[in-house]
Amino acid sequence: MITVENLSKTFPGADEPVRALHDVSIDVGAGSLFGVVGPSGSGKSTLARCVALQERPDRGVVRFDGLNTGSLDGRRLREARRQLGVLPQRAELHGERTVAGNVAAPLELLGLDGPQRRRKVGTLLDLVGLTRRAGQHPADLTPGQRRRIAVARALATGPSVLLADDPTAGVEPEESGAVLAVLDRARAELGVTVLVTTPDAAVARKLCDDIALLEQGSLVESGNVLSLLSDPASRTAQALLPAIETTRTQAAAYDRTADVVLIGFATVGALLPEATTRFGIELATIGGGLTRVGDTPVARFRLGLRGERADAALAWIAERGGHVTQQGLGPQGIAAA
Numbered sequence: 001m002i003t004v005e006n007l008s009k010t011f012p013g014a015d016e017p018v019r020a021l022h023d024v025s026i027d028v029g030a031g032s033l034f035g036v037v038g039p040s041g042s043g044k045s046t047l048a049r050c051v052a053l054q055e056r057p058d059r060g061v062v063r064f065d066g067l068n069t070g071s072l073d074g075r076r077l078r079e080a081r082r083q084l085g086v087l088p089q090r091a092e093l094h095g096e097r098t099v100a101g102n103v104a105a106p107l108e109l110l111g112l113d114g115p116q117r118r119r120k121v122g123t124l125l126d127l128v129g130l131t132r133r134a135g136q137h138p139a140d141l142t143p144g145q146r147r148r149i150a151v152a153r154a155l156a157t158g159p160s161v162l163l164a165d166d167p168t169a170g171v172e173p174e175e176s177g178a179v180l181a182v183l184d185r186a187r188a189e190l191g192v193t194v195l196v197t198t199p200d201a202a203v204a205r206k207l208c209d210d211i212a213l214l215e216q217g218s219l220v221e222s223g224n225v226l227s228l229l230s231d232p233a234s235r236t237a238q239a240l241l242p243a244i245e246t247t248r249t250q251a252a253a254y255d256r257t258a259d260v261v262l263i264g265f266a267t268v269g270a271l272l273p274e275a276t277t278r279f280g281i282e283l284a285t286i287g288g289g290l291t292r293v294g295d296t297p298v299a300r301f302r303l304g305l306r307g308e309r310a311d312a313a314l315a316w317i318a319e320r321g322g323h324v325t326q327q328g329l330g331p332q333g334i335a336a337a
C-alpha cells in the first residue's frame with residue numbers, strides 16, 4: 001500500500017545541517033496498523049510528513065500502491081492527498097464550534113448536503129464513542145476526548161490511510177487506551193490503513209502489527225512485531241518484553257537456567273507444565289513475566305531447571321514454538337566460568 005524507499009531528509013541547522021532521515025525504507029501493508037517508534041528527534045514526524053505529502057524528501061521515493069508520489073503534478077498530488085487522513089501532533093479543534101461541528105467541517109468543505117453530513121457525523125461520533133458529546137464544545141472535553149474528535153475529523157472525508165503523529169501525546173495514561181482503541185476501530189470497521197508515530201514502545205505493543213524503529217534518523221529494525229519478538233536479541237524484543245530480574249542466588253538453586261519467549265495462548269498456557277510432567281524434571285519460572293502484544297499473550301521467563309532430562313525438555317519446548325536462549329549452567333557452571 002505505502003512503500004517508502006531510501007528516504008533521506010536534511011534540514012539546515014543553526015551550526016550544521018540536521019540529518020532528520022537517512023536512507024529509511026518501510027513497507028506499510030494495506031489494512032495494517034504500522035508503528036514508527038523512536039525517541040524524540042529520531043525523525044518520526046519528518047517521516048510522517050513525507051508520507052503525508054507535506055514534506056518533500058531530499059532523496060528517495062514514497063509510493064502509494066506503486067505510484068511514485070514524487071512524480072505527481074498539482075492536481076494529481078491533491079487527489080493523492082485526499083486518500084490521506086492526517087492527525088497532526090498538535091491537532092487544533094475549532095473552539096467556537098460544537099463537537100459535531102468540528103467533525104462536520106471537512107464535509108462542509110466537500111459540499112455534502114445536511115442529511116448526508118448528519119449521517120456521516122453520527123457514524124463517526126459513534127466510532128469514537130462520543131455520540132453523547134455531540135452538542136458540547138471542545139473546552140468541555142478532556143484531552144483524550146478531544147484527540148478522539150480529531151481522529152473522527154481526520155476520518156470524515158473517507159481516507160484510505162490515517163496518519164497519526166504521536167496520538168497519545170499530552171493525553172493522560174488512563175485515557176490513552178481509549179485513543180488507541182479508536183485507531184484500532186478505524187482499521188477494523190472502516191478498513192483504513194493506520195500509520196502511527198510514537199516515542200512510547202507500549203503504544204506499539206498494544207496497537208501495532210508492524211513496527212519500524214528509528215534512531216537518529218536511521219532505521220534500526222522493522223517488521224512484524226510478533227516475529228521480531230521471536231528473536232530475543234532484537235531491539236523490539238528488548239523494548240517490549242518483560243524485563244528479567246533474577247539474582248545469582250535464585251539461579252544457583254538449579255542445575256541450569258534458560259530464557260524462553262512464549263507467544264500465543266496455547267504456548268504460554270500449556271508448554272511449561274507439559275514439559276515438567278513429560279520429562280520428569282523440576283522447572284520453575286525465576287524471572288520475567290507475562291504481557292500482551294495486541295490481543296496475543298506473550299511471556300518471557302527465565303527458567304530454573306533441575307533433573308537429568310532438562311536439556312531434552314528445553315529442546316522439546318523449542319520444537320513446539322518456544323524461543324529458548326541463554327542456556328546457563330547452575331552452581332558448578334558458574335564456579336567454573
Ligand SMILES: Nc1ncnc2c1ncn2[C@@H]1O[C@H](COP(=O)(O)OP(=O)(O)OP(=O)(O)O)[C@@H](O)[C@H]1O
Pocket residue numbers: 011012013018019020038039040041042043044045046047199
Ligand atoms: N523544519 C525543520 N527545520 C529544522 N530542523 C528540523 C525540522 N523538522 C525537524 N527538524 C529536526 O530533524 C530532527 C528530527 O525531527 P522529527 O520532528 O522528525 O523527530 P521526532 O522523532 O518526530 O521527534 P518528536 O518525537 O520530538 O516529535 C530533529 O533534530 C529536529 O530538530
